[in-house]
Amino acid sequence: MEFDKVVRERRSIRRYKKDDLPDSEILSLIELASHAPSSGDQQMWHFIIIKNQEIREKMSRLVSQKIDSLARQVNEKFQSDPKKIVMWFSRAPVVIAVSTFKYRTVLDNMLFKAGYSEYEVDSLRCRPDLQSIGAAIQNLLLAAHSRGYGGCWLTGPLVARPELEELLGVKPPRSLAALVALGWSDYISPPRNIRPIEEITSFIK
Ligand SMILES: Cc1cc2nc3c(=O)[nH]c(=O)nc-3n(C[C@H](O)[C@H](O)[C@H](O)COP(=O)(O)O)c2cc1C
Secondary structure, three states: OOHHHHHHHOOEOOOEOOOOOOHHHHHHHHHHHOOOOOHHHOOOOEEEEEOOHHHHHHHHHHHHHHHHHHHHHHOOOOOOOHHHHHHHHHHOOEEEEEEEEOOOOHHHHHHHHOOOOHHHHHHHHOOHHHHHHHHHHHHHHHHHHHOOEEEEEEOHHHHHHHHHHHHHOOOOOEEEEEEEEEEEEOOOOOOOOOOOHHHHOOOOO
16 A cells, blocks of 8 residues: 555554454564664564453453542543543454653763652653654554554553553563554544644744
């Protein structure tokens, strides 16, 4: 598929056919993801490919329990059901958990030595590791779309991040950054409204 078409037509897919995705195909998509740019060329991504249905259901239960516990604390009715935004992921035939680690450069260390807190350093530097992970995930989703698969990037389930990390064996210094659901798309998503170019750009000439 032509590159512009791949970029324009990719959509988040949240319903999948039951069919399995061959491991070789998943690995090939991740290989393409791994060509993304990364801060300091650290390539700090790691991809856990979860095909096991029991584990996917356990993940879903952990997220559901966390949302229930939050709802009890907040004790307020929200317009849309927060579970709807996230709970569908366990029905995807493949869920990829993407983890990262914080890469500290000489600039970060200068800031630390100058007395900045970890929170302040992260606010100033805008988490280059997470930006790198985002680039890799976008590569993965575009590659998936160009081969006829559907996928969706998820961060909603990370409300239960510590619980998911324990289940999946993600240990410090690594932390979970996102999930990607993947499968054979069960539908075609219509084009969405894209903000006009003049609204999202400005020149300084
Ligand atoms: C960082 C990030 C987090 C997202 N988290 C979720 C999520 O938790 N659940 C979900 O259903 N979609 C999630 N999405 C998908 C967005 O809702 C989707 O990209 C957006 O609505 C635009 O639609 P499109 O991807 O079909 O073009 C996420 C996307 C990004 C980039």
